[in-house]
Amino acid sequence: MATEAAASPTVLVRWHLVHSLVPVPTGQWLVQHKPKGSVQVLEGPAAVLILTASITRQLRTARPHSR
Structure with missing residues (x-):
């Protein structure tokens, strides 16, 4: 799961689906959907995958x- 969660931020940011998505030393992730938007805290790799799926x-x- 950690490998998939590590790849997801790169794809989401590269395709401009989120503005930024970065890990912090606590294991949490910070996501910002728009350049001047608020920052949301995700509680680990599973939450990153849930965000990606959403x-x-x-x-x-x-x-x-x-088709």
Whole structure:
């Protein structure tokens, strides 16, 4: 789980889905959705994966189905 959680921030930031997502020494992660937005504290790798899954669901439901 830690490997997937470590890769997710890179992808989310690179694709501009969040402004920043950084780990802190306590094992928590800080996420900022917009450049001047508030900072949210995530409680570890599982929370990063939950955030990633939530964003993925939002993207999939927002675009038309193309099959």
